[in-house]
Amino acid sequence: MDVLDLSRWQFGITTVYHFLFVPLTIGLSLIVAGMQTAWYRTENPAYLRMTRFWGKLFLINFAMGVVTGIVQEFQFGMNWSAYSRFVGDVFGAPLAMEGLIAFFMESTFLGLWIFGWDKLPRKIHLATIWLASIGTAVSAYFILAANSWMQHPVGYRLNPVSGRAELTDIWAVLTNSTTLATFPHVIFGAFVTAGAFVAGVSAWQLARKRDVALFRTSGRVAMVVSLVAAVGVALSGHWQAQIMTEQQPMKMAAAEALWEDETSAGFSLFAIGDVENGRNSVNLQVPNGLSLLATNSLDGEVEGINDVQARYQAQYGPGDYRPVIGLAYWSFRLMIGFGALAGLLALAGLWLTRRGRLPESRWFTRIAVLGIALPFLANSLGWIFTEMGRQPWTVFGIMRTAAAVSPGADVAEVALTLVGFTLVYAVLAAVEVRLLLKFIRMGPDPESAPAEPIPALSY
Amino acid sequence: MELTTVWFALIAVLWTGYFVLEGFDFGVGVLLPFVARDESDRRLVVASIGPVWDGNEVWLLVAGGATFAAFPEWYATLFSGFYLPLFLILLALIARGIALEYRNKSDSTRGWDRTFFWGSLAPAFLWGVAFANIVQGVPLDAAHEFTGSLFTLLNPYALLGGAATLTLFTFHGAVFLALRTQGELRATAIRLGRQIGLLALLIGGAFLLLTQLDKGKPLTWPIAAIAAAGIAGALIALGRDRDGWAFAANALAIVAITATLFANLWPNVMPALDPANSLTVDNASSTPYTLTVMTWVAAIFTPVVLLYQGWTYWVFRKRLTLD
Numbered sequence: 001m002d003v004l005d006l007s008r009w010q011f012g013i014t015t016v017y018h019f020l021f022v023p024l025t026i027g028l029s030l031i032v033a034g035m036q037t038a039w040y041r042t043e044n045p046a047y048l049r050m051t052r053f054w055g056k057l058f059l060i061n062f063a064m065g066v067v068t069g070i071v072q073e074f075q076f077g078m079n080w081s082a083y084s085r086f087v088g089d090v091f092g093a094p095l096a097m098e099g100l101i102a103f104f105m106e107s108t109f110l111g112l113w114i115f116g117w118d119k120l121p122r123k124i125h126l127a128t129i130w131l132a133s134i135g136t137a138v139s140a141y142f143i144l145a146a147n148s149w150m151q152h153p154v155g156y157r158l159n160p161v162s163g164r165a166e167l168t169d170i171w172a173v174l175t176n177s178t179t180l181a182t183f184p185h186v187i188f189g190a191f192v193t194a195g196a197f198v199a200g201v202s203a204w205q206l207a208r209k210r211d212v213a214l215f216r217t218s219g220r221v222a223m224v225v226s227l228v229a230a231v232g233v234a235l236s237g238h239w240q241a242q243i244m245t246e247q248q249p250m251k252m253a254a255a256e257a258l259w260e261d262e263t264s265a266g267f268s269l270f271a272i273g274d275v276e277n278g279r280n281s282v283n284l285q286v287p288n289g290l291s292l293l294a295t296n297s298l299d300g301e302v303e304g305i306n307d308v309q310a311r312y313q314a315q316y317g318p319g320d321y322r323p324v325i326g327l328a329y330w331s332f333r334l335m336i337g338f339g340a341l342a343g344l345l346a347l348a349g350l351w352l353t354r355r356g357r358l359p360e361s362r363w364f365t366r367i368a369v370l371g372i373a374l375p376f377l378a379n380s381l382g383w384i385f386t387e388m389g390r391q392p393w394t395v396f397g398i399m400r401t402a403a404a405v406s407p408g409a410d411v412a413e414v415a416l417t418l419v420g421f422t423l424v425y426a427v428l429a430a431v432e433v434r435l436l437l438k439f440i441r442m443g444p445d446p447e448s449a450p451a452e453p454i455p456a457l458s459y
Numbered sequence: 460m461e462l463t464t465v466w467f468a469l470i471a472v473l474w475t476g477y478f479v480l481e482g483f484d485f486g487v488g489v490l491l492p493f494v495a496r497d498e499s500d501r502r503l504v505v506a507s508i509g510p511v512w513d514g515n516e517v518w519l520l521v522a523g524g525a526t527f528a529a530f531p532e533w534y535a536t537l538f539s540g541f542y543l544p545l546f547l548i549l550l551a552l553i554a555r556g557i558a559l560e561y562r563n564k565s566d567s568t569r570g571w572d573r574t575f576f577w578g579s580l581a582p583a584f585l586w587g588v589a590f591a592n593i594v595q596g597v598p599l600d601a602a603h604e605f606t607g608s609l610f611t612l613l614n615p616y617a618l619l620g621g622a623a624t625l626t627l628f629t630f631h632g633a634v635f636l637a638l639r640t641q642g643e644l645r646a647t648a649i650r651l652g653r654q655i656g657l658l659a660l661l662i663g664g665a666f667l668l669l670t671q672l673d674k675g676k677p678l679t680w681p682i683a684a685i686a687a688a689g690i691a692g693a694l695i696a697l698g699r700d701r702d703g704w705a706f707a708a709n710a711l712a713i714v715a716i717t718a719t720l721f722a723n724l725w726p727n728v729m730p731a732l733d734p735a736n737s738l739t740v741d742n743a744s745s746t747p748y749t750l751t752v753m754t755w756v757a758a759i760f761t762p763v764v765l766l767y768q769g770w771t772y773w774v775f776r777k778r779l780t781l782d
Binding site for chain 1: 510536537540553557748757768
């Protein structure tokens with residue numbers, strides 16, 4: 001492997017790993033804020049216990065999101081210095097805004113929330129979790145604006161002298177159509193994630209008949225959140241796919257293993273591709289499905305891989321402009337499949353717990369617990385699809401990934417940091433899961449427990 | 460004033476804020492094994508920075524983001540060039556953040572406390588190494604790529620810089636603990652603080668003197684003097700039970716040292732050994748449009764951030780006690 005491959009693996013690993021924690025943080029912060037709001041309004045101590053139990057799990061997860069996020073901020077400079085020089089004028093702005101506007105907000109108000117239970121008036125304390133929660137979503141917006149610019153660069157010009165991208169319109173960057181479609185997709189995905197997590201943990205607790213009322217309520221709230229959000233994910237995903245068809249036709253064609261331009265294109269369910277000859281040997285399709293999804297019309301034209309490749313060669317010069325087709329095809333399909341299953345699971349759970357019922361079947365408990373993994377898989381595959389599907393570009397149409405890597409980077413050094421981060425991340429994952437399990441097993445504090453996070457301390 | 464100058468100053472302010480705030484967090488981590496006798500002491504020491512450490516660390520992220528936005532070339536050269544030290548800093552920050560958040564949730568705290576110690580010590584030292592190298596100048600080629608190795612960065616002057624920030628931040632942590640605790644814990648913090656503060660004055664003074672002799676400008680001599688006076692003042696105040704004054708004086712010292720380094724740097728942002736290849740505020744900067752946009756964002760949001768972060772310190776202003 002050369003520096004480029006190692007750097008790509010490193011970026012992939014650190015980013016996908018970071019994004020295991022991010023959606024759970026975004027979604028769970030809102031669920032916890034909702035529970036605390038219910039407590040604030042009703043003064044029902046059950047809501048307080050709920051807030052504190054889920055709040056603890058939220059904090060364990062939040063810490064991982066914070067520390068893995070530090071790497072994200074610096075690895076552009078470390079491994080991708082050519083990229084940083086080329087795009088810094090445009091790409092740096094949303095990143096700096098994210099730090100100044102969102103990171104300060106989430107970290108500061110979360111600190112106040114954790115340690116402020118008996119220091120702040122109830123209303124102010126409630127406001128701190130809401131501000132932290134809003135901060136996480138604002139952060140997502142800016143980083144998605146930065147990423148969307150890589151998918152669909154807008155509001156810039158190429159300086160002919162320096163050869164670099166220069167910002168000409170910040171509003172165009174912040175209101176990029178790609179951002180506007182991606183943001184709801186990611187945020188709804190975060191709610192599905194948190195919903196599946198809370199529902200899975202609740203189902204497990206219900207099977208143990210512990211705190212039945214508390215976990216029945218938590219679980220049902222979470223499943224409603226998951227279900228509504230899953231519909232949101234599907235709708236925003238549909239919007240995104242239409243934008244992608246227009247902005248990155250190659251990515252869409254690869255996602256569908258569609259080789260030639262087609263009107264009335266079918267939606268592929270299962271295909272075995274023959275990349276060398278540019279065709280599928282097996283392809284099971286829903287007739288007209290792709291045309292309908294991508295263009296809102298049964299006989300709309302969707303561009304195929306071979307045709308886009310020919311067009312790009314004419315436009316950008318000789319080269320292979322195809323991403324890894326099999327990876328794009330399967331990551332796209334599995335993302336949709338896992339996401340849909342998460343939604344269906346929430347629906348099934350709501351049905352099984354309707355009107356005071358409790359799920360009796362051991363199977364439901366097992367499936368609900370395993371179901372926690374579904375949105376995490378869908379999130380990771382979604383990012384793998386959107387980033388790998390953009391290849392060979394790092395900034396679509398203007399910079400190739402091969403040209404983005406740090407020219408001075410040393411293979412041994414990049415290999416060392418790749419191994420180092422991966423090992424540390426693996427250890428941290430084990431620590432985090434163990435800690436989550438410990439607190440899940442412990443269950444909520446008994447009703448008489450003091451409302452102080454560190455009982456022996458006072459300020 | 461030119462926008463590039465404004466942004467150079469703003470980035471200096473962000474690093475200053477980072478060193479003043481996370482400086483005492485690092486110091487608290489380094490001192491943990493020495494000030495705390497038992498678990499309840501250790502809990503208290505860690506809790507002294509519990510509500511604020513994460514917000515303090517964001518200063519670093521914003522400094523990094525602002526450098527990327529305002530001086531992309533600086534960001535690219537610095538972080539790709541100082542590759543391994545930065546990797547170590549990142550690992551340390553990851554480990555220490557997790558240690559801080561997980562220690563009180565775990566059954567055994569020993570491993571976490573050790574992680575917190577090393578995770579605080581390493582960046583406290585390495586930031587000094589990094590900044591000493593920036594000020595001194597490093598080998599850059601015409602494309603502004605760093606051409607040295609790890610050992611280029613580990614030169615005696617840079618190691619002295621590392622020792623200076625390590626002792627200074629540790630002293631800062633001791634003064635902070637004195638300010639935030641009571642009784643025996645506070646007495647221990649003061650005793651250790653007076654020893655480490657003396658070291659900080661000697662090593663920091665030597666580092667400043669060397670820096671001034673090599674790169675000093677007429678303007679930075681008085682600032683460097685203020686830095687030394689700040690450490691000395693903090694030592695004196697600490698000896699007279701004026702913890703608040705001691706903290707303010709040492710914070711001033713950190714501000715003055717950072718200001719000295721940045722003022723000596725300007726108009727370079729990363730001087731090269733061959734001056735023709737140096738990165739300056741002009742050749743490293745973004746376009747005037749980007750700088751204008753970012754200036755508006757900073758002008759609106761920085762006061763807001765300062766207000767609510769300041770409010771956090773106000774909320775948690777009382778000394779910690781075990782009851």
